[in-house]
Amino acid sequence: MAVCPVYTTQSLNSTCSISTPSKTHFSSHHNHLVFYRTSKRTSKRGGSSSCVITCSAGDSQTVVIGLAADSGCGKSTFMRRLTSVFGGAAEPPKGGNPDSNTLISDMTTVICLDDYHSLDRTGRKEKGVTALDPRANDFDLMYEQVKALKSGIAVDKPIYNHVSGLLDPPELIKPPKILVIEGLHPMFDERVRDLLDFSIYLDISNEVKFAWKIQRDMAERGHSLESIKASIEARKPDFDAFIDPQKQYADAVIEVLPTQLIPDDNEGKVLRVRLIMKEGVEHFSPVYLFDEGSTISWIPCGRKLTCSYPGIKFSYGPDTYFGHEVSVLEMDGQFDRLDELIYVESHLSNLSTKFYGEVTQQMLKHADFPGSNNGTGLFQTIVGLKIRDLYEQITASKTAAPLQATKA
Ligand SMILES: Nc1ncnc2c1ncn2[C@@H]1O[C@H](COP(=O)(O)OP(=O)(O)OP(=O)(O)O)[C@@H](O)[C@H]1O
Numbered sequence: 120m121a122v123c124p125v126y127t128t129q130s131l132n133s134t135c136s137i138s139t140p141s142k143t144h145f146s147s148h149h150n151h152l153v154f155y156r157t158s159k160r161t162s163k164r165g166g167s168s169s170c171v172i173t174c175s176a177g178d179s180q181t182v183v184i185g186l187a188a189d190s191g192c193g194k195s196t197f198m199r200r201l202t203s204v205f206g207g208a209a210e211p212p213k214g215g216n217p218d219s220n221t222l223i224s225d226m227t228t229v230i231c232l233d234d235y236h237s238l239d240r241t242g243r244k245e246k247g248v249t250a251l252d253p254r255a256n257d258f259d260l261m262y263e264q265v266k267a268l269k270s271g272i273a274v275d276k277p278i279y280n281h282v283s284g285l286l287d288p289p290e291l292i293k294p295p296k297i298l299v300i301e302g303l304h305p306m307f308d309e310r311v312r313d314l315l316d317f318s319i320y321l322d323i324s325n326e327v328k329f330a331w332k333i334q335r336d337m338a339e340r341g342h343s344l345e346s347i348k349a350s351i352e353a354r355k356p357d358f359d360a361f362i363d364p365q366k367q368y369a370d371a372v373i374e375v376l377p378t379q380l381i382p383d384d385n386e387g388k389v390l391r392v393r394l395i396m397k398e399g400v401e402h403f404s405p406v407y408l409f410d411e412g413s414t415i416s417w418i419p420c421g422r423k424l425t426c427s428y429p430g431i432k433f434s435y436g437p438d439t440y441f442g443h444e445v446s447v448l449e450m451d452g453q454f455d456r457l458d459e460l461i462y463v464e465s466h467l468s469n470l471s472t473k474f475y476g477e478v479t480q481q482m483l484k485h486a487d488f489p490g491s492n493n494g495t496g497l498f499q500t501i502v503g504l505k506i507r508d509l510y511e512q513i514t515a516s517k518t519a520a521p522l523q524a525t526k527a
């Protein structure tokens with residue numbers, strides 16, 4: 120049970136509102152709040168009893184995960200892989216705004232940080248700022264609401280409607296077991312960053328981003344090649360200034376680059392994907408290939424793994440990233456037969472699987488998701504399993520702590 124950083128005077132009815140110093144209001148429900156009504160503190164003021172509110176997250180505190188990436192870089196696909204690791208499908212809030220960006224499953228709630236745009240589409244146009252610009256986003260509210268959810272308090276979160284480009288009335292978000300905040304700026308504001316138990320950055324190189332955008336926006340949304348190019352160019356200065364620098368804070372980065380197996384490849388279909396894992400992060404131990412800490416290059420193609428041109432190459436080893444010690448696992452190329460991934464899985468350690476072959480099973484389950492035949496799908500799945508492990512470790516340490524205190 121955590122003590123709320125705020126006190127309020129309210130009548131003891133079923134809903135309580137909490138005021139923060141910046142006067143933002145959260146509404147919370149009995150199942151997330153515990154009321155203390157002591158004789159010392161109880162007083163009558165205009166018919167209301169005063170109460171001190173402490174908050175409880177129920178069984179456990181909400182674990183908060185940040186996922187940063189530019190638009191169209193595979194966040195939704197990653198989220199679908201992550202929520203699948205926890206079981207159950209993620210769906211928008213029942214009976215709510217059909218244009219809600221939130222996805223809820225038994226264990227997880229994924230909120231999209233676009234909902235904290237402070238300027239709607241017209242407002243951004245008038246002021247001449249992009250959605251990537253911090254001036255178009257309300258970081259105070261983002262901080263207060265993520266902090267409240269982490270402490271077990273429900274919030275009324277705004278909704279940015281991508282269809283109309285307007286800010287819609289807010290939706291109630293209850294504290295989940297795992298809260299994922301995904302979007303352009305989860306690690307931009309230091310206060311929000313400090314609330315994250317784990318952070319991930321999807322770093323898609325310009326060449327690959329362009330290929331994916333063309334595939335989606337031209338094929339599926341009917342945009343012209345020129346308009347896609349123009350939109351990427353228009354976003355680039357703000358992307359470089361405000362989004363890209365966040366990768367230095369990430370605990371894990373999935374970097375997606377053109378292949379090195381095909382000389383001068385410009386198709387962007389075969390990918391070289393690097394999983395950069397920070398050392399020394401609490402509750403997270405990096406995955407390794409064959410021998411922890413060694414530098415390894417491995418071409419698994421042959422008797423046990425079918426590879427057509429240009430083949431598959433894995434690499435693993437220590438490195439530094441923005442001054443941090445990291446381990447890097449790399450896969451260049453793509454699988455011909457996904458069921459043979461078990462051969463690769465059996466050579467990886469520290470995967471945090473619950474049974475032999477769980478990575479392969481997850482990948483086969485979502486074989487139709489983009490990136491299932493290459494390192495993007497493989498590493499997203501592995502990070503999903505590491506997040507499950509992190510959640511279980513945090514929960515176990517929280518339940519063990521009061522026991523230890525009782526013993527002492
Ligand atoms: N691993 C991948 N391999 C190949 N293509 C991919 C991969 N991930 C995503 N894509 C392509 O990028 C598109 C966008 O993916 P997704 O919807 O997951 O991104 P997003 O970051 O959630 O986008 P947005 O923020 O715009 O909603 C997909 O439709 C697909 O074409």
Ligand SMILES: O=C(CO)[C@H](O)[C@H](O)COP(=O)(O)O
Nearest residue numbers: 189190233240250281284303
């Ligand atoms: O970067 C984005 C999403 O991550 C969008 O560009 C931003 O949210 C603005 O949305 P829209 O284009 O629907 O007005």
